Amino acid sequence: MSDARLADEEQPRKRAPWGVLALVLLTGLALIRNGSGEFDIGPPQPASAAAADGRMPARATTKAPEPLPFSPAERVRVPAIQVDAPVTQVGLDAEGWVDAPPPENPNLAGWFTGAVSPGEKGTAVVVGHVDNLQGPAVFYGLGSLKKGNHVEILRKDGRTAVFQVYGIQVFEKSSFPGQKVYSSTGAPELRVITCGGGFSRGNGYTGNVVVFARLVSVR
Secondary structure: HHHHHHOOOOOOOOOOOOOOOOOOOOOOOOOOOOOOOOOOOOOOOOHEEEEOOOOOOOOOOOOOOOOOOOOOEEEEHHHHOOOOEEEEEEOOOOEEEEEOOOOOOOOOOOEEOOOOOOOOOOEEEEEEOEEEEEEEEOOHHHOOOOOOOOOEEEEEEOOOEEEEEEEEEEEEHHOOHHHHHHOOOOOEEEEEEEEEEEEEEEOOOEEEEEEEEEEEEEE
């Protein structure tokens, strides 16, 4: 993490212009398949029935929690796929793409500081690698999530924002729908993103797996 990021980590960041922002750049370092068969099938991919349908998800019968104030994300937990990982801050790289966490650390996610913090009104974004040269990484199992699963974000202020999944889709990087993925619904939401789709040794993964989730509780 750079000194500049450390210096202002408590301050809200300038919001990203999603209409012009390039899609998330995740290197998707491919597993070196050595013939063992251990990882030959690749990471799980979302079922078509799990797709977000473009409509606002129905609210639960209990009252939705109020949006939280700004606070950096420190940890992400996804119980359904046994994820419990620290979160670092990521921004834009020199070419204007959303950066990714260092690939050499497989159990590390990144919170994009150009968007809201998790739990604020708007759409927060957490990214992570699907694999690295050693094997599966933090979000290897992301595509196997189902509607109703929870994603928990522990914030620096000590509160945990709990989000419920209402859609999981894989989008081709060449036609990534930035407005659909990133735009605000008017409520606190979360997108969790990793690489997915087809794979080739020359070009890596062709798409991004995107989890759509909304804030349902705070503890």
